[in-house]
Structures are given as structure tokens and as C-alpha cells.
Amino acid sequence: MALPIIRITLGFMYFSAFLRRVVNMPAKMIPSSPAYVGGKLITFIPHAWLIGGLLEYTIMHPAFLYDFLVAWTVLEAVFGLFLMLGFMSRLSGLVIALLAWGIGLGAAWIGSTCLDEWQIAAVEGAAALVFVFAGSKWLSVDQLLIKKYPNGLKIGRWSLPLW
Amino acid sequence: MNKFVVLLAIALVVSTGYTVVTYQEFFGGFTNLHNYSKTPGYVLTGTMLYPNGTLDLQVANEYGPDTYGGFIVLVQVLNSSVVYQWNASQLGTLPKSEISNEYPLHPAHSDGFALVVPLGQNATVVLHMPFSVNPGKYTVRVYDVDGQYSSNGVKFQAQVTVG
Incomplete structure (x- = not known):
């Protein structure tokens, strides 16, 4: 019953990233603007872990960087919203966990106050992974789906437990 | 199980x-x-000094907060004493043509008050002494606007050899 308390806030963390970049300040997604989010990746480079080479490649290829940002923002918007709605919570939790942990490999060294980015990556990653196992019952779209399809999405002889 | x-x-x-x-x-x-994200710090690896007094200052900002860059206000060439130095008003008014940036976003630039090197950027800044230098070993050092030339266990300097 208590899971929506964390699920809705966690989803909003990701869905609101989309709102900021697309609704509040569209300049964040315009490559020629000083507000362009792509510039954040440069700040990750000095002490990134495991993905330094990938970050450098991305920054040196502006077209790829733009596509990467669009794809990342779409994932944040879609799965952040899904998590808030409790729709395909198990899948959404997995995607959000990978986004949180993935960005942490680059950004986690940053945070002059309280190891900020590291805390975000570690806590949001762990919290999102909970939903892979817990799913959503109360206050979710999934509870309607569970009633109709208790074994998840059936593809041939496989049943995927997306909710 | x-x-x-x-x-x-x-x-x-x-x-x-x-x-x-x-x-x-x-x-x-x-x-x-x-926490590498608290105090700005520069790495000068790759810096070269030529007999005609030209300094290719290779400066990477690898420490400090992500949102505010680093501000270099003094560049010194030293042996036993200061051979030559560039002060804030000189560093703050460098022509764009003398600064080349490794990454296309967040370029290093003069802002009228200092040489600004955003976090993660790695720039080559060409500086000219008004005289030629004798062969020998020199130290090239930069100072952040906070008055320091070391932080995070790193000195913002490089040893160079002329001739």
C-alpha cells in the first residue's frame, strides 16, 4: 500500500526533467544555446568512471550528442510518467534504475554540498529497482491490468511480468 | 529456492x-x-615553452563546481625567480584566436576579468613574452582567482624545458 509514496515522487524526478527541457526552458535542447544540456557531459569527463571514452566520443560528435539527449529525454519522460501512473511498473523501475545508475557513472563525482549526484544515482537506482520486484498494486494502472491479465504480457508461450 | x-x-x-x-x-x-567538486583545480600537462618566448599553455580544469567554471588571474614562468607573468587584465582580454578548445561546448574564453576555463574543458592558450628565453628548465604556474596555485593535492604547474 505504501509504495506510491516513493513511486510517484521517483517518477516525477524523471518526468520533470522532460518538463524542464521541453516545456519550461526549450533552450536546454537547442545546441547553439548556452543553456544546452549537452554541455553537462563535458563537466562529467574529468573523473567519470568506466564511461569517460564514451562521453568524449559523444561530445566530439555533436549530431550524435543531440540524438543521445533526445533519446535520453524521451526515456525519462515516458518511464517517469509510467512510474507515476503505475503502468508497467516492473519494466519502468528497471529502466529508471539503469538511467539513474548510468548517469551516475559520469556525474557521481560532482556535488559540492553533499556528494549530491552520487546520492541521487545510488538512492534513485536502488529505489527504482524495488519496483521491478514489488510492482504496483494500490493506486496504479497495473492493478487494473493484473485483474485482467494476472500473468503479465503473453507473447506466444512466454509471459512477461511487466506489471 | x-x-x-x-x-x-x-x-x-x-x-x-x-x-x-x-x-x-x-x-x-x-x-x-x-570531494573533487569543491575547489577549482587545473592540470597543465602538455604545456610548452619555446625559445622565442611563446608559451603554449595547456590548461585543463579538472576540479571544482560544475556550474561556475574556473577563473585564472595569473600565469607565471619561473626559474629561480619570476621570468615573466601575465596578469588578470592581460588574461581577461586575450583574442579568441589565441585560445583553442578541445571540446566544442563550454569553451575557455577571456571575460574581461580573467581567463575562464569551464569544468572539463581542456584548452591551449598561446601567450607571448616580449623577449626570448634562455635554454633551461622552467616552471609554468597558474593561479586561480582564489589566490591558490594548488588544490585537491594537485599543483597547477608544469615543468618545461627550453632548447
């Missing part, structure tokens, strides 16, 4: 593992605690 419990155990190990491993990797939390 059923499949769910096995997967749950794996998830617990991955999630907790991410937290403790990144804590050590990014902050040395279990050995020597550090």
Missing part, C-alpha cells in the same frame, strides 16, 4: 554494490575521503 528469490538476491547485491563501490571510486570514502 525459487527464481524470484534468486533474482531478488542478485538485485540486492547489485544495488548495494553500486552504492559502496561508487562511494569508494568517486570519493575514497573507505580510505582517503575527498
